[in-house]
Amino acid sequence: MHSSAVFLIEFGAIILGLGLLGRFAGRFQFSPIPLYLLAGLAFGEGGLLPLGTSEEFVAIGAEIGVILLLLMLGLEYTASDLVTNLKTQYPAGLVDAALNALPGAAMALLLGWGPVAAVVLAGVTWISSSGVIAKVLGDLGRLGNRETPVILSILVLEDLSMAVYLPIITALLAGTGLAAGSVTLAVALGVAGLVLLLAVRYGRHISRFVSSDDPEKLLLVVLGLTLLVAGLAQQLQVSAAVGAFLVGIALSGEVAEGAHNLLAPLRDLFAAVFFVFFGLHTDPASIPPVLLPALVLAVVTAGTKIATGYWAARRAGISAKGRWRAGGTLVARGEFSIVIAGLAVTAGIEPSLGPLATAYVLILVILGPLTARWTEPVAMRLTGGGVRKTAQAAAPVPAGSRGSEPQDALDDRDALGRS
Numbered sequence: 218m219h220s221s222a223v224f225l226i227e228f229g230a231i232i233l234g235l236g237l238l239g240r241f242a243g244r245f246q247f248s249p250i251p252l253y254l255l256a257g258l259a260f261g262e263g264g265l266l267p268l269g270t271s272e273e274f275v276a277i278g279a280e281i282g283v284i285l286l287l288l289m290l291g292l293e294y295t296a297s298d299l300v301t302n303l304k305t306q307y308p309a310g311l312v313d314a315a316l317n318a319l320p321g322a323a324m325a326l327l328l329g330w331g332p333v334a335a336v337v338l339a340g341v342t343w344i345s346s347s348g349v350i351a352k353v354l355g356d357l358g359r360l361g362n363r364e365t366p367v368i369l370s371i372l373v374l375e376d377l378s379m380a381v382y383l384p385i386i387t388a389l390l391a392g393t394g395l396a397a398g399s400v401t402l403a404v405a406l407g408v409a410g411l412v413l414l415l416a417v418r419y420g421r422h423i424s425r426f427v428s429s430d431d432p433e434k435l436l437l438v439v440l441g442l443t444l445l446v447a448g449l450a451q452q453l454q455v456s457a458a459v460g461a462f463l464v465g466i467a468l469s470g471e472v473a474e475g476a477h478n479l480l481a482p483l484r485d486l487f488a489a490v491f492f493v494f495f496g497l498h499t500d501p502a503s504i505p506p507v508l509l510p511a512l513v514l515a516v517v518t519a520g521t522k523i524a525t526g527y528w529a530a531r532r533a534g535i536s537a538k539g540r541w542r543a544g545g546t547l548v549a550r551g552e553f554s555i556v557i558a559g560l561a562v563t564a565g566i567e568p569s570l571g572p573l574a575t576a577y578v579l580i581l582v583i584l585g586p587l588t589a590r591w592t593e594p595v596a597m598r599l600t601g602g603g604v605r606k607t608a609q610a611a612a613p614v615p616a617g618s619r620g621s622e623p624q625d626a627l628d629d630r631d632a633l634g635r636s
Contacts, residue, residue, distance in 0.1 A: 228274060231260075235489045249356075250349060250492055251583040257496015258579075275494050282491030283552055284447045284461040285484040286351040287376075291465020292473045293360055294369065300417060303370060309529035310374035316521040318343040324514050330567045333389050337561040340382055341574045342518045346551025347372045347458055349582055352488050353546060353589045364539035367530045368546055376459045379553060386557065390564035404453060416467040424472045432479055439468070439476045440483075458552070495555070495582070503572040504579070511576035519584060522547045523592060537600075538593050545592025549585025554578045 234256060235249075242249035321342030325335035350372060354360050415423075427442065429435040443464045450460030468476060504511075526544030535543065558574030561567065 224274070231275070231490070231493060232486075235493065239489070249489070250352060250586050253489055253492035254496040254579065254582060257493040257498075258501055260497065275490055275497065278487050279491040279494035280457070281444070282484075282487035282489070283348045283458055284443060285480060286348045286488050286491075287458045287462040288443050288465045289355075289477060289480060289484050290347070290351045290369065290372075291462040292468060292477050294366070294466060295420070295469050297417075303373065305533070306367065306370035306529060307374065309367070309371055309525070309532065310378070312528060313371055313375065313525045314343055314378070316525050317518055320514060320517045320521065324510060325567075325570075328510065328569075330570065334561065334567045334570055336389060337386060337557060337566070337570065338574070340386060340557040341550070341554040341577065342514060344375050344379065344550065344553040344557070345372060345522065345547050346549045346553070346582060346585070347376060347462075348488065348491060349549040349551045349585055350546055350589075352492075353549070353586050356586070357589060359542070359546075362539065362542065364526075364530045364533075364535045364543040367533050367535065368526065368543050371525070371529060371547065373462065375553075376462065379459070383557075383560075386560060390560055390566065416463045420467040420469055423467045424469050427468060427476075428472045432475070435472070435475055436479045439472075439480065491552075492582075495551070496579075504576045507569055507573040507576050511573050511580060514573075514577055515580040515584065518550075519548045519581065519588065523588070538597060541593040541596040542589070545588040545590075546585075548581060548588040550578045550581045 235253060238252040238256060239249045242252055318339040321338035321340070322335040324342075325331075325338040330338075350368065354365060354368070359365055427435070427438050429438065443461050446464050447457035447460040451457040465473075523541075523544035526547045527540040530540040530543040554574060555578060558571055558578075562571040
């Protein structure tokens with residue numbers, strides 16, 4: 218009875234604190250994610266007042282938070298959108314891997330950690346945080362922007378790449394033979410391909426099966442199906458996030474719209490818990506010794522991510538403002554980077570790799586929402602875009618001349634989801 222009361226007090230304090238932090242962030246119009254992370258640092262390992270009783274529940278809630286973030290992102294797009302974007306954006310995925318994995322590998326080799334650690338750190342710096350970015354897109358009202366499908370395509374390519382990368386890195390860390398590693402990789406690729414095939418070919422049937430006029434039944438079926446698919450995917454060495462995203466892709470029409478409205482409050486709750494959980498498992502004392510290399514790596518790879526998004530959006534025909542928004546949004550790293558570093562820490566290949574990865578991710582998970590918000594206005598000001606826009610706005614516009622508006626203005630008007 219006593220432990221139950223302590224749990225309720227701790228978890229209630231966490232939720233209340235998150236609500237107050239979110240209200241504070243909303244008043245100053247910036248994302249609450251950095252505040253959630255700092256709150257986790259304050260009350261986690263080595264913090265001011267470590268939590269104990271509610272930690273296990275928070276861990277489960279954090280995992281559900283990532284799953285719901287990716288499900289909601291998938292609900293924004295149809296299976297045909299996904300296939301089209303993957304076909305057209307795979308070069309961006311290759312550029313993304315080259316620009317962002319190489320700095321991590323180079324840093325590990327410069328620190329003398331060896332080739333296996335280099336492969337691990339390459340993964341840490343390569344993969345953007347789908348969870349953080351999904352939250353940021355929602356917070357900034359950009360889910361309907363023209364550049365958002367480009368961002369989504371890169372995130373999906375990264376997440377699907379994890380189905381190949383994680384089995385490889387697991388085999389390297391364990392010293393597994395080629396045969397065993399090949400079997401693990403084949404299973405992962407087969408499962409990811411099967412789920413994608415079902416989502417693309419049988420999405421309408423899945424939507425019909427899930428559909429219900431009763432909101433309670435719809436909520437239970439969609440949430441249960443998502444958690445089931447995510448769990449099966451993770452059990453078979455495929456990311457739970459990929460499974461949840463593909464469930465969202467498979468649902469369409471009124472079912473997708475209804476599920477989105479019902480699940481939005483749950484997503485916000487558990488997503489906030491995820492970010493707190495990340496901070497709870499970061500010991501502040503482990504950060505200072507590796508802060509300098511982590512900071513250097515963060516600055517370099519923030520620049521390479523911005524370049525990746527800019528190039529991909531330009532290739533898709535997005536205007537300059539959308540290109541900068543795409544680049545700034547991709548900066549955040551998070552859940553996958555921590556998973557990759559955790560595998561290396563468990564294997565014991567390099568004691569400093571874990572703290573370095575934690576410091577690196579913490580820097581970019583705080584910086585990411587800021588770059589998403591400010592990269593475009595800063596870049597446009599520096600490049601003179603803001604001056605040109607002011608001049609164009611001051612000039613008289615003849616009647617019926619909407620077709621002659623600058624592409625940037627049209628691009629903004631097409632951003633249906635922006636507030």
